[in-house]
Amino acid sequence: MRKIGFVGVALVALSFTLTACGGSDNSDSTSKAAPTMSASKAAMQSADKTGMFAGLNGKKVTGAAKVSGSAVTLSGFSSDEGPDLHVYLTNGTDEAAVSAGKQLGAVKFDGKSQMFALNGVDASMYKDVVIHCDKAKAVFGAAKLS
Secondary structure, X not given: OHHHHHHHHHHHHHHHHHHHOOOOOOOOHHHOOOOOOOHHHHHHHHOOEEEEEEEOOOOOEEEEEEEXXXXXXXXXXXXXXXXXXXXXXXXXXXXXXXXXXXXXXXXXXOOOOEEXXXXXXXXXXXXXXXXXEOOOOEEEEEEEOO
């Protein structure tokens, strides 16, 4: 008799657990699960932007930049060597634009593929990815995003 009681209690507990986790097959429309992707996240993914690097100020920078989701990715990247190269999101390619932009991190001049987290930066606010030598205060190159 004890085993039957224990099994009954276990089945009731399992039933409550499954119901709490959404395992119930209710036809009530209010119990439907919400979409897993928020509208803003979907908008960010559909707003991917890309651009091709061009050298500036007598420097050579090549490759592609892609802004998608929560990162900026450089591919096929190559740059002239500099002592303190960083990647920025900016709205222009001069020193004022770099100062007003967002630095994403140090870039390796010979790293063909590199990724930089946006860390909450709203990339839709920027139109350029810039390679900048912070020590020399010089823009090496930029990719116009579209």
